[in-house]
Amino acid sequence: MKKSIVISTQQTKFSALAFQEGLKENIKLISALGFDGVELAVRDPQNLNKENIIQLVDEYSLEVPAIGTGQAWGEEGLSFSDPNEIVRKMAVERIIEQIKFASYFSSQVIIGLIRGVVKEGATREETEEWTIAGLRECLEFAKEKNVKLTLEPVNRYESNFINSLEEGIEFIKKINRPDIGLLADTFHMNIEEPSIYGSIIKAKDFITHVHFADSNRWAPGYGHLDFPKIVDTLKEIGYQGYVSAEILPLPNQTAAAEMTIKTLNLLNI
């Protein structure tokens, strides 16, 4: 397994990110601390200086295992499941842009909050149909670019649409296309999974990316999750991908990054 941490590429209202400003300084620190990669949270790749970012991660010898996309939901209300067809189309176009950006790094593109929610007035069935149609369109494009998607279940308070790994697996089966895996996030799992370890084992053929955050969404080590046992379980299923810290910048950004690397090193990741 390899070590990564999430940073935002721009200012954001969404606070579950270790770093929000000073991209170069942050990438430098992440590299110096010994992370193998940096996960980028991107609202809209078209607003980014892509060349600058590509050069930066190259300069500091970091990989980019995944691109987070939830800011487009949080800040613009874009989603695959909006009853408004124009909004759904904009969400698909946005993910197409994310796939283009991801192709520079062979990153996975995360399908988390951008799924949206089952809105009042819409049925669960049509919400699923809209989302499946949009994701299939994205997956067609991703195939050309050799990029994969990864579906992130999130806890009940953030969405009513795919909360547990089991629901994620069922949904991936309904999409019925290759190149979309499952993202296991320990913070969400602590709230949603009957057994964190049992759910990982059941999802062994689907997990393509992992987020670590402790029970309180602080860096691993600040809460009460049993990370040694979580890591043992990931080893048991043969997971060899990235463990990426998506955490609150508390007590401050640097301390959060330092606690993360300390814990991941202790876990021999």
Add this chain to the structure above:
Amino acid sequence: MKKSIVISTQQTKFSALAFQEGLKENIKLISALGFDGVELAVRDPQNLNKENIIQLVDEYSLEVPAIGTGQAWGEEGLSFSDPNEIVRKMAVERIIEQIKFASYFSSQVIIGLIRGVVKEGATREETEEWTIAGLRECLEFAKEKNVKLTLEPVNRYESNFINSLEEGIEFIKKINRPDIGLLADTFHMNIEEPSIYGSIIKAKDFITHVHFADSNRWAPGYGHLDFPKIVDTLKEIGYQGYVSAEILPLPNQTAAAEMTIKTLNLLNI
């Protein structure tokens, strides 16, 4: 310790209640299952047939350890911390009514979601001041009625105003009046406390009521919380009050109540 479970005394939008309808049937079942008490969730005591409820719990030999008051926030928007003085006044009046009702049973009155939130445009300081003023007024009245209040920290997604036991203790100290204790709810603690056990120990002089729900808010036994260790910790601090299940009615109400009593019995509560 004694065993209790929450029921709603009327229809509600708030679903974290084991029973929502058929008060008599529910009280009969709760008694038959072997609970010592029933915690009542009440939106407005003035809409209740109080004599009927008093008679029912007496008939089935149940105690009423606590009265839940959050429905007045969820359904009417009443809170101690609203910038609108009239809303704050209505919240105080509502809790005064709850105290009158509680006095029939010597119940504690729960101050949970009725605190409200730190609203946009209001400072945390004024939010605290309004809430402290309202609670002091309620505590004056409660003293006459020989009723106590209990402050329930709730997780970050439900309010931004007192999430952890530590924040609850600090706030109780600011209120600086006797007769208000702390409610430890395992579902909220799983999200907010760095250590569930450590936080219980630190709160030992304050805890006057306990809610049990598993990590997924189902009945204890359906999730991954370590209830044997939680019970050991409660014994360690000498807690002798009620353990009351505030849970989702899943997979259905009866199964949830049965799983609760099974788990509480296994724990020798």
